[in-house]
Amino acid sequence: MAKRIAYIHPSFYVPYIFESAERNDVEFVVILPPGEVVQNEYPCVTAYETLPLYTDPEAAHHGIAELHARWQFDGIMTIKESCMVWTAEAAGRLGLPGIDPEAAKAARDKGTMRQRFKQAGLVTPKFAVISGMAEIELCREMAFPFIVKPASGYNSDGVQLVANQDELEKAIQVVERLNADIYHKVSWHDGQNFSNVVVEEFIEGGEYVVELFALDGNVVALNCGYKGHPAGPYFEETVYLSPPALPQEKIREIQSAAIGGMRALGLQNGPGHCELRLNHLGQPVILEIGARIGGSGCAHFNVEGSTDIDFSNLWFSYLTGAPKSSYWPPIASNTGKAASSWILPLGGNGLLHSIDGLDQVRQHPDCERVLMFAQIGKHYRPYPNFDGFLAIVFGQHASTQAGEEFFDFLERTLKVNWDPAPAVQPTE
Ligand code: ADP
Ligand code: CA
Ligand code: CA
Ligand code: CA
Ligand code: CA
Incomplete structure (x- = not known):
């Protein structure tokens, strides 16, 4: 019998995961936020369901429990950064395999991530995590050029190379705006605020x-x-x-x-x-x-x-x-x-x-x-x-x-x- 996985807010453009599911007798129940358009159909998708993943994540947790009672999921997964923490929590609540929500948060917050890499003794760029322009002084220890980026960004959105103080200020303001408009809303659902600005040294190399x-x-x-x-x-x-x-x-x-x-x-x-x-x-x-x-x-x-x-x-x-x-x-x-x-x-x-x-x-x-x-x-x-x-x-x-x-x-x-x-x- 086919194994059934709840696939949280997939991207339909790239076929490889869907094709592997079909080959391996896996079926997906695709979970989308309201208003999402399905751009491509795949035979391994059995059904589409709608949950308020971003607008009301707690309601979405209740919703996935009801869907689990109906569909008897064998597993739950996502490849979307903005759904990573929610999906880890959902797996835990449903008793399905998954990652620790704390690990999911560490992988979603570039500030925590840098800290963990450093503590583990890995070679990672020097960095400062700041709330915004108000804390720009904290970047003084490092030498230009810097990379400036939203702490919970993805797709390289807002990642900027800056060569001097003037560019640094402009870049921080760009990221503050992105955080307010986008990342502050889509990244976490537990009241914690990870919408920081990460400033770090630029590693030149392949x-x-x-x-x-x-x-x-x-x-x-x-x-x-x-x-x-x-x-x-x-x-x-x-x-x-x-x-x-x-x-x-x-x-x-x-x-x-x-x-x-x-x-x-x-x-x-x-x-x-x-x-x-x-x-x-x-x-x-x-x-x-x-x-x-x-x-x-x-x-x-x-x-x-x-x-x-x-x-x-x-x-x-x-x-x-x-x-x-x-x-x-x-x-x-x-x-x-x-x-x-x-x-x-x-x-x-x-x-x-x-x-x-x-x-x-x-x-x-x-x-x-x-x-x-x-x-x-x-x-x-x-x-x-x-x-x-x-x-x-x-x-x-x-x-x-x-x-x-x-x-x-x-x-x-x-x-x-x-x-x-x-x-x-x-x-x-
Ligand atoms: P995202 O999560 O949006 O992909 P990344 O932190 O991976 O953001 O940054 C996107 C790209 O920007 C990286 O793949 C790399 O090419 C470049 N980049 C980011 N940080 C640095 C850095 N400290 N030094 C050199 N390049 C960087
Ligand atoms: Ca070929
Ligand atoms: Ca990333
Ligand atoms: Ca990246
Ligand atoms: Ca990349």
């Missing part, structure tokens, strides 16, 4: 990612990937290539920092998505961990495409109480293959006119899939606004080097054409 899985406190690194060398001032997502072009020894060092990060946060079960940079000494510096499959589910592909480990099914197996021996420990294949994802950069702004080269990309033997989000004729604004990705190209390669060559091919081949945006009409 970025890496590790996808992880923990079972009863035993943490395993599933892969390691290269994430480019984002230079700022804003930090939109770009590339992911797993495994990276690094010596095995360096990969193990990065993975071991990521495993230390999971332990420091108390994430004892389930997935983790850890981002790090290599500093000027080549040391891994841990930036953050999300208690989830990364990239709205893209990380499933980055793991499976390079290791043959069915990342989502590891999680489903744990959540639904499958016999441990059937899925643990996960064994990576040793075929040397690589997996990639590559996000088509805006490369301009205005009205999207056309994208050249898509057919050539789809015909390339390494092209696994192209997810198109671009809307021809839509007005896209430049960063730091985020009007959505244009496209994500997923690649499957015989080697890391072939993955790098594929990235060069994509850069050469895809061209985005813009028409200037019409001048904004003054409102009456």
Whole structure:
């Protein structure tokens, strides 16, 4: 019989988690906040239910208990940052497997996270957690350039590189506004206020990612990937290539920092998505961990495409109480293959006119899939606004080097054409 999981506010754009569910005889009852539109249908979704996840989280807890009585969930999960703490609490209340709500909070609050990493002896940026402009003096101990970010932000929203005092002040004000408008409302539901501003030293160096899985406190690194060398001032997502072009020894060092990060946060079960940079000494510096499959589910592909480990099914197996021996420990294949994802950069702004080269990309033997989000004729604004990705190209390669060559091919081949945006009409 199919196992049934309550899937809290999923993203429907990326199919990998849904496809894994279908393959593995898992069905989802999808729980959405009121007014949400279902952008894609998947056969593994049995039903959609509505709960006031953000507007009345306590009512949503009662609601999920009623739904559990009706649907008899085997498990409950989310990959949405804003639902992480609620879902951890719901799992606890329903008696289903999940993470400790305190660990979920530590993974949602970048201030607590930095503190825990530091206490655990991990190399992490110097930082100051401030309530806002009133506490700007607390940043005086550090040397520019800084990164300024909302303590409970996600999707790189509001993450800014600043070079001097003037930029620092402006950036703090931007984050204060984001906290008041967004993060203060969506992040926690227990009256605690985590809407701080985190200011930290900028680690210059290549970025890496590790996808992880923990079972009863035993943490395993599933892969390691290269994430480019984002230079700022804003930090939109770009590339992911797993495994990276690094010596095995360096990969193990990065993975071991990521495993230390999971332990420091108390994430004892389930997935983790850890981002790090290599500093000027080549040391891994841990930036953050999300208690989830990364990239709205893209990380499933980055793991499976390079290791043959069915990342989502590891999680489903744990959540639904499958016999441990059937899925643990996960064994990576040793075929040397690589997996990639590559996000088509805006490369301009205005009205999207056309994208050249898509057919050539789809015909390339390494092209696994192209997810198109671009809307021809839509007005896209430049960063730091985020009007959505244009496209994500997923690649499957015989080697890391072939993955790098594929990235060069994509850069050469895809061209985005813009028409200037019409001048904004003054409102009456
Ligand atoms: P989010 O949770 O919104 O993803 P992050 O803290 O991960 O925010 O920051 C987003 C990106 O900004 C990171 O992937 C990294 O490229 C860059 N970044 C954030 N903090 C630092 C830092 N201290 N040093 C260097 N780069 C950073
Ligand atoms: Ca994050
Ligand atoms: Ca991040
Ligand atoms: Ca990121
Ligand atoms: Ca294929």
